[in-house]
Amino acid sequence: MDTTSKLYQDIENELLIPREKIAERVRTLGEQITQDYQDRNLVVVSILNGSVLFFADLIREIDLPLTIDFMQASSYGDSTRSSGFVHIKKDLDRSVEGKDILLVEDIVDSGRTLSYLKTMLKKRGASSIRIATLLDKPEGRQVDMEADYVGFIIPNAFVVGYGLDYSERYRNIPDIGILRPRVYQE
Numbered sequence: 538m539d540t541t542s543k544l545y546q547d548i549e550n551e552l553l554i555p556r557e558k559i560a561e562r563v564r565t566l567g568e569q570i571t572q573d574y575q576d577r578n579l580v581v582v583s584i585l586n587g588s589v590l591f592f593a594d595l596i597r598e599i600d601l602p603l604t605i606d607f608m609q610a611s612s613y614g615d616s617t618r619s620s621g622f623v624h625i626k627k628d629l630d631r632s633v634e635g636k637d638i639l640l641v642e643d644i645v646d647s648g649r650t651l652s653y654l655k656t657m658l659k660k661r662g663a664s665s666i667r668i669a670t671l672l673d674k675p676e677g678r679q680v681d682m683e684a685d686y687v688g689f690i691i692p693n694a695f696v697v698g699y700g701l702d703y704s705e706r707y708r709n710i711p712d713i714g715i716l717r718p719r720v721y722q723e
């Protein structure tokens with residue numbers, strides 16, 4: 538995709554993470570997960586919508602039998618920050634009892650969404666729950682929450698692309714870039 542196209546006009550010129558780096562890191566994470574989940578009952582769960590691209594690429598790098606499921610949570614807040622009040626918009630289709638759950642998220646910021654989901658799935662009897670996140674913004678953390686597999690640690694800026702949106706736009710950008718502040722300050 539041409540980075541001088543209209544699709545890229547609202548992100549900073551210098552890409553934060555170009556697609557080649559994403560692909561390389563996803564491959565490494567897939568290898569680690571493959572080693573860690575030998576002979577386990579792995580269910581990989583995509584937290585919709587932001588994680589779909591990462592999820593689709595990651596599961597193809599995991600060389601193990603696994604099943605997939607989907608869940609959507611919304612955390613009410615303003616357009617660029619979450620509030621911590623988590624609402625389940627779409628629940629899993631199957632029981633997690635006795636399963637080894639790997640939650641796949643696009644980005645951990647305050648940590649509230651994943652902290653809530655982890656507690657919820659633990660109560661439902663999952664054998665284990667781990668988290669794979671493409672991006673981690675440790676500066677935004679409000680609760681004690683560490684992901685087990687992290688793609689990239691990034692600074693406290695609002696990013697879009699590779700599944701991440703602003704008002705449902707920009708998800709189809711193949712790279713990750715910083716959204717120009719004028720877009721959300723308008």
Ligand code: 5GP
Nearest residue numbers: 619645646647648649650694695696701702
């Ligand atoms: P938290 O960890 O604060 O509960 O929320 C994580 C969620 O906030 C992510 O799944 C994502 O929807 C949203 N979020 C946090 N930071 C960013 C960002 O820089 N860009 C985008 N597009 N979403 C973000």
